[in-house]
Amino acid sequence: MRCFGCVARLCWGGALGLSVFPCVALSLVSPWVWRSFWGCSLVLLYGVVADSIVVSFTPLRIVSGLLVFGDRVVYCGDHGFVEGFIDRFGGELVDYSGYTVLPGFLDPHLHLGSLAAWDRIVDLSGVDSIEELLSIVKKVLLREKRASWIVGRGWDHMRFKEKRLPTIRDLEQLDTDKPVFLIRVCGHIAVANKAALEKLGRELENIDWDNGLLYEDSVAFLWKKALEEIGLEPKSYVDALEKLYRYGIVGIGWMSASLDEVIVYHGIEAIKPHTKIYLEPNSFVEWIRYGLPRNTMNIHGLKIILDGSLGAHTAYLSKPYNDKPGTYGKLNMDVEELEKYLLMVKEKEFHIAIHAIGDKALDIVLQLYSRHGLIGERIEHASLVRNDQIKLLVDLRPRIALQPGFILSDTWLVERIGWNRLAWAYRIASLSKIAKVGFSSDAPVEPLDPWRNIYAAITRGEYEGLDIAATMEEKIDLLTALHLHTKGSAETLYYNDKGKLEPGYSADYIVVDRNPLEISDPRELLKIRIVETRVAGRKVYS
Numbered sequence: 217m218r219c220f221g222c223v224a225r226l227c228w229g230g231a232l233g234l235s236v237f238p239c240v241a242l243s244l245v246s247p248w249v250w251r252s253f254w255g256c257s258l259v260l261l262y263g264v265v266a267d268s269i270v271v272s273f274t275p276l277r278i279v280s281g282l283l284v285f286g287d288r289v290v291y292c293g294d295h296g297f298v299e300g301f302i303d304r305f306g307g308e309l310v311d312y313s314g315y316t317v318l319p320g321f322l323d324p325h326l327h328l329g330s331l332a333a334w335d336r337i338v339d340l341s342g343v344d345s346i347e348e349l350l351s352i353v354k355k356v357l358l359r360e361k362r363a364s365w366i367v368g369r370g371w372d373h374m375r376f377k378e379k380r381l382p383t384i385r386d387l388e389q390l391d392t393d394k395p396v397f398l399i400r401v402c403g404h405i406a407v408a409n410k411a412a413l414e415k416l417g418r419e420l421e422n423i424d425w426d427n428g429l430l431y432e433d434s435v436a437f438l439w440k441k442a443l444e445e446i447g448l449e450p451k452s453y454v455d456a457l458e459k460l461y462r463y464g465i466v467g468i469g470w471m472s473a474s475l476d477e478v479i480v481y482h483g484i485e486a487i488k489p490h491t492k493i494y495l496e497p498n499s500f501v502e503w504i505r506y507g508l509p510r511n512t513m514n515i516h517g518l519k520i521i522l523d524g525s526l527g528a529h530t531a532y533l534s535k536p537y538n539d540k541p542g543t544y545g546k547l548n549m550d551v552e553e554l555e556k557y558l559l560m561v562k563e564k565e566f567h568i569a570i571h572a573i574g575d576k577a578l579d580i581v582l583q584l585y586s587r588h589g590l591i592g593e594r595i596e597h598a599s600l601v602r603n604d605q606i607k608l609l610v611d612l613r614p615r616i617a618l619q620p621g622f623i624l625s626d627t628w629l630v631e632r633i634g635w636n637r638l639a640w641a642y643r644i645a646s647l648s649k650i651a652k653v654g655f656s657s658d659a660p661v662e663p664l665d666p667w668r669n670i671y672a673a674i675t676r677g678e679y680e681g682l683d684i685a686a687t688m689e690e691k692i693d694l695l696t697a698l699h700l701h702t703k704g705s706a707e708t709l710y711y712n713d714k715g716k717l718e719p720g721y722s723a724d725y726i727v728v729d730r731n732p733l734e735i736s737d738p739r740e741l742l743k744i745r746i747v748e749t750r751v752a753g754r755k756v757y758s
């Protein structure tokens with residue numbers, strides 16, 4: 217049995233990327249040999265039939281049958297062939313009649329540690345006032361009497377009727393000795409009470425002590441401290457993976473992970489999505505001391521958060537904010553330090569992913585990539601792109617993780633950047649023509665749901681009456697959006713064998729209750745239900 221398995225694996229290596237050879241090779245294997253593979257639980261064979269199986273979105277290719285062997289698709293085409301093959305060689309025939317099969321989604325930029333912690337913190341998304349925020353936290357304090365910390369996340373002061381940031385004085389009304397630490401939706405600002413601030417060293421920068429406001433790295437610092445206190449159990453990661461699978465996400469880029477988080481993740485017993493991890497700087501420096509090759513423990517590179525967010529007025533702009541004259545945002549790291557990290561990554565043959573939301577932060581990234589000849593490296597967000605930056609982007613062909621969901625959340629965008637700069641925002645159509653673009657959620661900053669991204673990319677706030685709908689030249693069509701959340705996202709994660717269901721590709725697919733290609737009102741996309749998710753041939757959700 218072992219021996220057959222080795223032969224199969226050898227054949228398999230040679231067969232990747234070929235569309236015809238694998239099924240022909242399998243057809244030549246006599247039934248008893250084949251059944252001996254099948255008897256071994258390590259090797260999976262099954263056929264998939266459905267009215268509509270989308271193999272790829274660009275070019276659009278639809279079939280009615282798939283054969284899966286091990287973790288790979290080995291045949292895609294006619295359902296009659298698949299039925300005949302299974303009939304002769306054994307294996308399960310999975311019939312999805314009435315449903316549609318699509319390649320699974322990949323999400324190249326999310327924060328799995330924060331997502332795992334989500335069920336242990338207070339969800340403050342959708343809160344409309346500071347008053348409501350305080351009343352939610354008060355209820356939690358009454359309910360969770362034994363909690364050592366109260367950590368919340370998701371508020372957005374732009375939604376508050378008070379139209380201001382919450383402060384330490386607001387939190388005093390909670391009348392508690394417990395540390396209370398509430399992070400804005402973007403993760404770049406937080407408010408903390410006196411007990412929480414006492415956990416911070418006075419030497420830390422980026423803290424407005426008078427108002428109890430934390431910015432950028434001080435938010436990350438206190439978040440880490442709070443997590444140590446509330447404890448992150450392996451079960452939380454298992455739950456987080458279930459959430460991914462419920463949304464049809466089969467592969468992830470985990471950004472700003474710490475080594476502690478990575479260790480917990482690898483300890484869990486669950487089928488994991490395809491994973492590439494970009495560590496936060498301290499963890500990365502520690503990791504490279506071990507000298508292990510890239511992708512050991514899925515560690516792929518370093519994530520740098522170069523600037524902040526537009527919502528927090530910290531994204532670094534070339535001209536001041538429209539609603540805060542004199543404020544340009546800020547860099548979290550000076551150029552020399554960034555260059556030092558970049559050289560370290562290059563020398564050790566890892567990859568880098570740099571968060572650049574503001575156009576001035578993007579200038580810095582482009583100049584550095586250009587100076588060091590880094591072609592095809594990652595850029596995160598690229599939310600504001602000027603026309604003169606397009607030329608450099610063409611030369612550098614970066615991998616860009618875009619978040620179309622921001623379009624729907626940044627309802628205040630014109631207030632921040634003014635009408636003149638609106639054409640620079642979320643340039644999905646332009647960027648997808650010149651770079652390897654993948655769609656991502658940035659969860660838990662935005663909801664995980666890939667359909668929300670797809671909807672946002674093809675409607676640009678048209679149905680919500682958002683100002684950005686004036687920039688319809690950056691709208692894309694449905695097939696392109698689906699491509700960018702599957703094959704496009706796979707490419708931003710450096711995968712060449714994922715995001716499609718062609719032979720040789722990983723058997724990652726989802727089954728949905730409605731065919732998105734037959735929907736005429738884009739709002740209906742948001743109602744599509746995932747019926748089943750498979751990662752590398754194995755069922756992870758149904």
Ligand SMILES: [Zn+2]
Nearest residue numbers: 325327471658
């Ligand atoms: Zn992020």
